[in-house]
Amino acid sequence: MKKIAACLFDLDGVLVDTARYHFLAWKKLADELGIDFTLEHNELLKGVSRMDSLDIILNIGNLQLSQEKKNALADQKNQVYLEYILQMNEEEILPGVKDFLTALRKLGVGVALGSASKNAPLILERLKIGNLFDAVIDGTKVSKAKPDPEVFLKGAEALAAKPAACIVFEDAIAGIEAARNAGMMAVGVGDPQTLSRANLVISGFRGLTPEHLFQQINEHTTKKRL
Template sequence: MTIQACLFDLDGVIVDTAKYHYIAWKELANELGFDFTETDNERLKGVSRMASLDILLEIGGLTFDDEKKQQLATRKNDRYVEYITRMQADEVLPGAKDFLTELRAAGIQTALGSASKNAPTILERVGLTPYFDAIIDGNSTSKAKPDPEVFLKGAEALGVKPANCVVFEDAEAGVEAALAGGMKCVGIGSPLVLAKANLVVDGLHQMNVALLRKSFSQTT
């Protein structure tokens, strides 16, 4: 394949905002009268906001009507947004900015493919907006990963065929979305969790254009 574009998930690949989700959920749980641990939080990974709230309420043994649940979900999200609007450039994960810079120098386009509706805010706060040719977020998609919609829209925005794209993902559902879209995928994290990815590394600090081309130039 000829690599013409790289598409990136945001959380866990470019930045780590998971800690802010956890803090916001924990504060909500404490307000409702129960604790929410990091172990509990593992159940929320890759889960939508409302489904996450249902899990949280299950843990607390609480039941509310839909209107109240919407209020609680909004309260959690407002608090999360407060945290991310204070993010700084030093919260970019190791190697991310260097790799993005190298890709652009090599003429390889870049796009962000994230379910987060707050992705543009986060990129702006950490100073990475200029490093992406296209940003596809939760405001422009309707289907969650493992549906490939977000990555297919990214490829379309760049004018690149899916077969010429490599996706960088840290979640199993994201890897499945990339493959379902006809793209290659680099997993960021555990080889056990991301076994379906074509290549798995610890983080973008281990990536460079030479490795990218070596890994995928002979694949079909």
């Protein structure tokens, strides 16, 4: 079995479900702009940076605005989002996540966060799981959005791990592609059809152990090579 040196996790939709807070904040902004923004539209924003998300919404509404105005709107959305996440607590960690992270650390596997969110440190603080991460690579430390592999390559570098010995956990297509572009193994968290490019897809972390997952991903990767 291939030796796993590090595991890198996306935040939203993998460790915690903040997607609804993003949606509510973007929806409030879109309503003010007279744009009909739906849950289906919100799927287009998964794994996408704040400014790129705003551009997608403006395109939906056929609106063209100055960069100055866009910067102001992005800040406005973030303030609404912050109001939501400041009310978060440990109960919002997705089932099994804390046990899985704790087990990884006991095995001596490096653990890093790789997220486009600039609010990642605050969310980890609210969830009280910041101590379970050896490195946090967030939106303040990268300039290129997924599917560019920058966030995961920086995470591997921070953990002194070779990309081929890293597993990335992602719930978004762009994130799976970023992992592949980094030369890492990818575990999709969510729908198998949507995340079909991953080496392995899981529904979540409840009852899952690192040893079992490592065995599964090794078997699936071997089968794909045959």
